[in-house]
Amino acid sequence: xxxxxxxxxxxxxxxxxxxxxxxxxxxxxxxxxxxxxxxxxxxxxxxxxxxxxxxxxxxxxxxxxxxxxxxxxxxxxxxxxxxxxxxxxxxxxxxxxxxxxxxxxxxxxxxxxxxxxxxxxxxxxxxxxxxxxxxxxxxxxxxxxxxxxxxxxxxxxxxxxxxxxxxxxxxxxxxxxxxxxxxxxxxxxxxxxxxxxx
Numbered sequence: 001x002x003x004x005x006x007x008x009x010x011x012x013x014x015x016x017x018x019x020x021x022x023x024x025x026x027x028x029x030x031x032x033x034x035x036x037x038x039x040x041x042x043x044x045x046x047x048x049x050x051x052x053x054x055x056x057x058x059x060x061x062x063x064x065x066x067x068x069x070x071x072x073x074x075x076x077x078x079x080x081x082x083x084x085x086x087x088x089x090x091x092x093x094x095x096x097x098x099x100x101x102x103x104x105x106x107x108x109x110x111x112x113x114x115x116x117x118x119x120x121x122x123x124x125x126x127x128x129x130x131x132x133x134x135x136x137x138x139x140x141x142x143x144x145x146x147x148x149x150x151x152x153x154x155x156x157x158x159x160x161x162x163x164x165x166x167x168x169x170x171x172x173x174x175x176x177x178x179x180x181x182x183x184x185x186x187x188x189x190x191x192x193x194x195x196x197x198x
Contacts, residue, residue: 005120007093010144011086014127018082021134030133031194037133042072044126048085051119054105055098117151124148125188132194145180152187
């Protein structure tokens, strides 16, 4: 990887979307089948902390837990905790050392540059999840969206050995001329047409 990616713009966007979530929306469904909005917010909080630790190579036991092994949730202080965790995540990945060497996240050892791209992808996709679940507009920055596309696009000649044929699930077919955001969401295993109640 020749250039580091600034996670700041996408982290700030997710923080703004989360700030607009009402208490009444916390129990609402999301594009993540097992998550209500409160669980999605808890996931974003925990992944922000985990990937900040991964950037710093602070490989404690929190980085060994697979994301699907528990249902996250938020506590009463989440409105103050989440923006701070997102800021800390972006700051941790501004250190060039974060993108070098090996690190660990979700119980998997991986190169720092890959972990950084996974962190960006998590922010892009879960930002969409949160915005869609709560009826908000969503426009991720171009660099983050491009990085998510690069991570999720199967390699030429790949063997499709990811879960159900994709990196994070079975891709949903999306027209080739669809907006890039829709194509990225489809690659993530989500239907870009998802709406509450669908």
